[in-house]
Amino acid sequence: MYRKEIKVLDCTVRDGGLINNHNFDLKFVREVYKAVSAAGVDYIELGYKNSKELFSPKEYGPWKFCDDEEINKVVEGIESSTKISVMADVGRVKLDDVKPASESPVDMIRVACYTKDIDKAIYMVNNFNEKGYETTINIMAISKDLGHNLDEALHQVEGESKADVIYILDSFGSLYQENIKELAKRYKKIVKTKEIGFHGHNHQQLAFSNTIEAIINNVNYVDATVYGIGRAAGNCPLELLLGFLKNPKFDIRPILDLISKELVPLREKMEWGYIIPYAISGMLNEHPKLAMALRNSKDKENYREFYDKILNAEL
């Protein structure tokens, strides 16, 4: 598949950071940035732009806050045309903390929200847009909210926001390719003047195929992470996506190197990937937090009981 409009965003450090409270050390983050840049990936997302008044820097690592000074340490001395992205959750960022884009290493801010917060998300996005950033709106957990609220949010995004991209998110890894096809058409029908993006989760081993399905249906912004790292089952593996995309600007080799040297050893210390409680969360369309709690308990391999509890809403 080659379409020059396709943009790949690597969110290894951001989504992977959800496993370790955003505590990756500077060396690791620089290695990821170096490899992703050499691979020709369009964007890299490093973490969240959270207020230190809401979250303690003692409890969370630097990528929970993404101070410009920390990002400058990542990019220093590395040749790159990869743009820098950070994520902002509705209600967790002080807008005054965000400097104009011309004074910041950040190129893009992605605002994550639920449909109920769409007004707040649009307010934030328009503020960031005025400051010179590229922006996206990422509506989460839509697999639980596929009715009128979603259409209304999409109409507002189209009519009121200055966002460049609106993302389809499969937050629980519960969507199948037919759902992705329908959603891509639905988003495009309402949000006519913006690009559509897709961010998958791999609970049912469908993040890559759903990303392909999104691309087939004219989605141009797609997220992936190296070796599929990310919360719970993780995300679409970047190496598979680059193997699929035929755009000659991409080179898979630096990513293969990074996996050998950094991700395989890291996987020994941090858990993500195909793990049955996450698969169960996906097939039952539930948030993975209960499965994550199970994995930290003595019942971590007790799959059948977990399935019955989720099914009977006993958790």
Added chain:
Amino acid sequence: MYRKEIKVLDCTVRDGGLINNHNFDLKFVREVYKAVSAAGVDYIELGYKNSKELFSPKEYGPWKFCDDEEINKVVEGIESSTKISVMADVGRVKLDDVKPASESPVDMIRVACYTKDIDKAIYMVNNFNEKGYETTINIMAISKDLGHNLDEALHQVEGESKADVIYILDSFGSLYQENIKELAKRYKKIVKTKEIGFHGHNHQQLAFSNTIEAIINNVNYVDATVYGIGRAAGNCPLELLLGFLKNPKFDIRPILDLISKELVPLREKMEWGYIIPYAISGMLNEHPKLAMALRNSKDKENYREFYDKILNAEL
């Protein structure tokens, strides 16, 4: 997805046996049979029907030969309506060794071949059919053989064979969902009077999504293995497939139990799943044997060099 014609075949013991020379012990095979039966799966495949004149029972375990007496030990005392299948490779089985179906615990024989061997496969299938078995023809490695040979083989299957089912095989895990859609239509157009089947490999995490795509495109026989066990990256995970199929005859719980008790511990001893050299084989449409050799060498994590060697045909 619910369509009463859909038949699920579990090939845990057969495809998993390719990792350990078909040496699963009787207890494990009985546990799989018990769980698969309780889950309502239609068929279970235990191994190959190979001639002991060609392969030594000293080198290979019982599931390389699938003697009726061994199968009787598996099924003894277990309530089940799951049918038993064995696989036969062209040129590796003595037809006289195969008794009439009425004297055997086996219900179905699946003949695997390349397009060049289609005449031999049809001869075998017709012999088994006359003996009273259900039969299928599984044409391997079609991702390397998508031209006229494949059409000709399909026409022969339709015109000359008594096979009940013709399988689409993604032997190298290299096919994407658009390929599956095209192949399902192509098979159905030529092989009008038989059922179509699909057997995927999970090199690129696409076995499950490709199986869904096959089902959407009227494929009614689908293969899977518990926890995705199988040679190299393995196969479509049975638990995901049962989670997707809405047919009330299926129950995922016994499979979840089996994974907790048997497959998770087994995975500590045997390797399968998402492993980069297998992903590379898939994206470059190559047989996984070179990746399997790499995984048994000191260079097992040297992915970039392996990629370049495969790409430059230096292996």
